[in-house]
Amino acid sequence: MTLAAANAALLWAALTTYAVLAGADFGGGVWDLLASGPRAAQQRRAVAEAMGPVWEANHVWLIFLVVGFFTAFPPAFAVLALALYLPLTLALVGIILRGAAFAFRAHGAEAEGASRWGLVFGSASLLAPFFLGAAAADVAAGHVHANGRPAGVFEGWATPEALLIGLLAVSLCAYLAATYLLVETADRPDLQADFRRRALGAGALAGVLAIATLALARSQAPRLFETLTGNGLPLLVLAILNGGVALWTVWRTRPRVARAAVIAQVVLVIWAWPLGQWPYLVPPDLTVAGSAAPSQALQAMLVVTGVGMALLAPSLWYLFHVFKGRLPQA
Amino acid sequence: MNNVTLARATMGTSLGFHIVFAVLGVGLPLLMFVAEGLWLWRRDPGWLELARRWSKAFGILFAVGAVSGTALSFELGLLWPGFMAFSGSIIGLPFSAEGFAFFLEAVFLALYLYGWDRLSPVAHWLTSIPIAVSGAASSLFVVMANAWMNSPAGFHLDAAGKLVSVDPLAAALNPSTATEDPHMLVSAYVVTGFLVAAVYAAGMLRGRTDLHHRRGLALGMAMAAPAIALAGITGDSSARFIYQAQPVKFAAMEGLYQTQRGAPIHLGGIPSDSQHRVLFAIEIPYGLSLLAAFDPNAQVQGLDSYPPDLRPNPVVVHLSFDTMAGLGTLLGLLALGFWILVVRGRRLPLQRRLLWALVVAGPAAAVTMEAGWFVTEFGRQPWIVYGLIRTSQAATSAPALGATFGVFLAIYALLALTSARLLLRLARGARQAGA
Ligand code: HDD
Ligand code: HEM
Ligand code: HEM
Numbered sequence: 001m002t003l004a005a006a007n008a009a010l011l012w013a014a015l016t017t018y019a020v021l022a023g024a025d026f027g028g029g030v031w032d033l034l035a036s037g038p039r040a041a042q043q044r045r046a047v048a049e050a051m052g053p054v055w056e057a058n059h060v061w062l063i064f065l066v067v068g069f070f071t072a073f074p075p076a077f078a079v080l081a082l083a084l085y086l087p088l089t090l091a092l093v094g095i096i097l098r099g100a101a102f103a104f105r106a107h108g109a110e111a112e113g114a115s116r117w118g119l120v121f122g123s124a125s126l127l128a129p130f131f132l133g134a135a136a137a138d139v140a141a142g143h144v145h146a147n148g149r150p151a152g153v154f155e156g157w158a159t160p161e162a163l164l165i166g167l168l169a170v171s172l173c174a175y176l177a178a179t180y181l182l183v184e185t186a187d188r189p190d191l192q193a194d195f196r197r198r199a200l201g202a203g204a205l206a207g208v209l210a211i212a213t214l215a216l217a218r219s220q221a222p223r224l225f226e227t228l229t230g231n232g233l234p235l236l237v238l239a240i241l242n243g244g245v246a247l248w249t250v251w252r253t254r255p256r257v258a259r260a261a262v263i264a265q266v267v268l269v270i271w272a273w274p275l276g277q278w279p280y281l282v283p284p285d286l287t288v289a290g291s292a293a294p295s296q297a298l299q300a301m302l303v304v305t306g307v308g309m310a311l312l313a314p315s316l317w318y319l320f321h322v323f324k325g326r327l328p329q330a
Numbered sequence: 331m332n333n334v335t336l337a338r339a340t341m342g343t344s345l346g347f348h349i350v351f352a353v354l355g356v357g358l359p360l361l362m363f364v365a366e367g368l369w370l371w372r373r374d375p376g377w378l379e380l381a382r383r384w385s386k387a388f389g390i391l392f393a394v395g396a397v398s399g400t401a402l403s404f405e406l407g408l409l410w411p412g413f414m415a416f417s418g419s420i421i422g423l424p425f426s427a428e429g430f431a432f433f434l435e436a437v438f439l440a441l442y443l444y445g446w447d448r449l450s451p452v453a454h455w456l457t458s459i460p461i462a463v464s465g466a467a468s469s470l471f472v473v474m475a476n477a478w479m480n481s482p483a484g485f486h487l488d489a490a491g492k493l494v495s496v497d498p499l500a501a502a503l504n505p506s507t508a509t510e511d512p513h514m515l516v517s518a519y520v521v522t523g524f525l526v527a528a529v530y531a532a533g534m535l536r537g538r539t540d541l542h543h544r545r546g547l548a549l550g551m552a553m554a555a556p557a558i559a560l561a562g563i564t565g566d567s568s569a570r571f572i573y574q575a576q577p578v579k580f581a582a583m584e585g586l587y588q589t590q591r592g593a594p595i596h597l598g599g600i601p602s603d604s605q606h607r608v609l610f611a612i613e614i615p616y617g618l619s620l621l622a623a624f625d626p627n628a629q630v631q632g633l634d635s636y637p638p639d640l641r642p643n644p645v646v647v648h649l650s651f652d653t654m655a656g657l658g659t660l661l662g663l664l665a666l667g668f669w670i671l672v673v674r675g676r677r678l679p680l681q682r683r684l685l686w687a688l689v690v691a692g693p694a695a696a697v698t699m700e701a702g703w704f705v706t707e708f709g710r711q712p713w714i715v716y717g718l719i720r721t722s723q724a725a726t727s728a729p730a731l732g733a734t735f736g737v738f739l740a741i742y743a744l745l746a747l748t749s750a751r752l753l754l755r756l757a758r759g760a761r762q763a764g765a
Pocket of ligand 1: 511520562565655698
């Protein structure tokens with residue numbers, strides 16, 4: 001593997017980790033927003049307990065991704081930042097408001113009025129995955145050109161395909177969160193049943209949106225369609241098969257298996273993309289090799305990551321051991 | 331407003347906002363470490379109470395610091411794609427190292443905040459060490475990137491100006507790092523120390539002179555006093571370095587128009603480009619030459635030796651510099667006076683006038699630090715990378731920058747107001763608990 005490919009793989013691994021961990025935190029926001037029925041307050045509390053200790057660490061994967069991207073592929077980073085200025089800024093607004101609102105609500109619990117932040121928390125959780133998904137879709141569809149200039153506010157990125165994939169991202173986040181919560185609420189059957197219903201709904205919606213995306217891509221975004229049905233095809237087929245398994249295990253309330261299956265679903269979808277568009281980083285103009293930084297910077301990135309992970313891995317293990325190792329006390 | 335102005339305004343606002351939370355993220359964990367350590371040592375629950383209060387405040391501060399820092403890492407690209415396309419690979423090393431520092435900080439902070447009942451007291455106390463260390467490390471790393479913008483190093487260009495090779499370590503350890511990094515780190519402790527002391531001084535003015543408040547005030551001042559002394563020393567070496575490395579920034583800081591030997595210092599006053607001198611200033615003859623080179627007759631370059639389009643705005647830079655140095659001196663005197671009174675009287679001095687001065691000193695320390703950043707950033711203009719890339723060439727051409735600037739302003743105002751309100755409530759709770 002070349003240095004550039006190794007750096008690209010590293011960034012994709014970070015993206016996957018971010019999606020699997022922080023995606024569920026955004027999904028938690030969705031379920032906070034949609035909490036309903038006699039146990040609405042308990043649903044919200046379950047979300048808050050699950051997210052509380054881990055969301056900030058989960059969030060740092062995004063920082064790592066951004067920083068690693070501009071270190072390893074600076075020209076591609078600049079092109080994306082210019083072409084996707086608006087969707088990325090909107091995602092950022094969502095990220096800021098989501099994080100701040102969650103903290104204000106959690107740490108200001110004694111303060112009256114802090115619960116108004118609950119609404120902000122929930123709605124901002126929709127913004128971030130939606131616009132990140134839309135931005136990713138624009139890249140995969142080949143809409144971002146190296147020498148293009150954004151013509152207008154919505155031009156170039158607000159395509160039907162991108163908006164559909166934005167919705168798909170939101171529903172996948174919600175699906176992830178609901179299946180994680182199946183595990184977290186194993187000792188409270190009525191609450192678990194709430195989240196089982198929610199997981200089924202989100203999973204089914206994600207399936208429908210995925211099929212619609214493929215159908216629309218065929219006519220509207222041929223490049224994306226080729227990506228998924230070309231080199232990405234094996235993973236796409238696996239994703240379709242796994243999707244059925246995941247829904248089935250949720251239906252049968254097998255929390256741990258369901259959680260693994262839904263994670264696998266997200267991993268498959270995310271990796272089908274780079275495999276399908278290889279050797280391009282930002283098709284149609286920028287390849288991985290062609291937009292890579294000088295080799296010393298790529299080496300430095302790998303070294304820092306090695307040293308950093310040696311410190312981080314045991315710390316993360318300890319964090320999840322302390323807070324996710326046993327069931328949270330009520 | 332054009333895109334360059336809007337991008338600068340957005341970046342400056344975001345940084346000025348973030349830095350307040352960032353410095354507390356550097357300083358507070360150290361105070362929590364000390365307070366909780368004192369509890370373990372003395373078994374006096376009062377110390378534990380202090381650590382717990384601070385950790386609640388820190389939970390809010392860290393989250394706002396994290397989200398505003400995230401905004402910055404996006405904005406580097408969103409606002410300055412041209413700058414990042416060139417510099418990303420050169421200064422990526424400190425930024426990715428910073429990423430891991432954030433990871434460790436976030437992980438151990440979670441253990442600290444949510445682990446009071448899940449970890450043993452000693453294990454809990456130990457988790458504050460990586461928080462304090464990685465907080466300090468992240469500020470050192472990110473300031474390396476800023477130092478590189480002042481002293482670009484560690485890369486080679488070919489004849490066409492294209493980047494051919496980089497030396498990330500040499501870029502991170504560029505000449506400015508040696509002066510900026512220490513000065514920034516001690517400033518973080520200055521600001522934290524004075525802000526903490528201000529909170530308890532305010533409580534004391536309302537008659538809460540209980541042990542809880544006295545301890546909080548004492549710990550804050552114990553951090554602020556040595557730090558402000560070090561800030562003066564490191565700031566002085568910063569200034570001497572600037573005299574050598576960025577003479578035009580130095581001239582703007584001092585409002586010196588003509589290149590001369592035996593240059594005077596101007597205290598205060600307003601530099602006037604049309605009259606080529608500083609109006610209404612107090613002049614100290616030979617002062618500048620003495621300070622810059624330890625030689626009353628040393629030559630100091632003036633603004634006039636640079637074409638006007640290569641000069642920073644001397645009004646902003648000079649006034650910011652005087653604000654930093656002036657307030658810094660006053661803060662130093664206050665800290666010194668405070669500890670002299672403590673040693674003389676063998677107890678905390680509680681005179682109302684002193685307490686009022688301490689209340690004002692908290693925000694003043696933050697203003698001092700912001701002013702220092704104004705010196706660094708406005709003093710570098712018109713360059714985004716000194717001598718290499720102009721700020722005007724680096725800004726994005728994306729549409730709707732005005733609207734997004736407005737949105738960010740509104741968000742920062744909302745976050746500032748809400749965190750202030752929640753922190754005040756926490757402080758009020760502490761007052762009731764301590765009474
Ligand atoms: C409370 C904080 C504080 C205090 C008391 C001082 N400073 Fe400062 N100063 C800062 C906080 C700061 C800073 C953290 O805001 C800066 C911005 C960039 C940096 O590295 O530190 C800074 C920058 C800065 C610079 C520009 C560095 C550059 O552009 O590379 C100079 C020349 C000084 N300082 C000099 C001083 C002097 C002579 C002081 C003595 C009274 C002083 N500072 C006190
Ligand atoms: C240590 C990390 C920092 C980095 C990497 C950094 C980087 C930048 C960049 C890229 C710009 C835009 C280009 C320019 O105007 O030259 C900028 C501008 C600015 N920054 Fe910084 N900065 C840092 C710290 C700070 C801090 C802590 C402040 C706090 C007040 C600050 C205040 C400003 C201001 C006011 C501007 C606008 C300057 C102008 O318009 O003349 N910076 N900075
Ligand atoms: C361009 C300049 C800067 C960028 C891009 C930046 C980036 C970031 C990011 C992404 C975070 C969030 C980390 C998390 O989620 O845990 C953060 C937090 C933090 N930043 Fe900055 N930062 C900048 C300037 C500074 C400066 C000048 C300091 C100096 C003290 C600093 C110190 C910190 C600290 C200590 C935190 C931890 C959060 C807290 O404790 O409140 N940053 N920064």
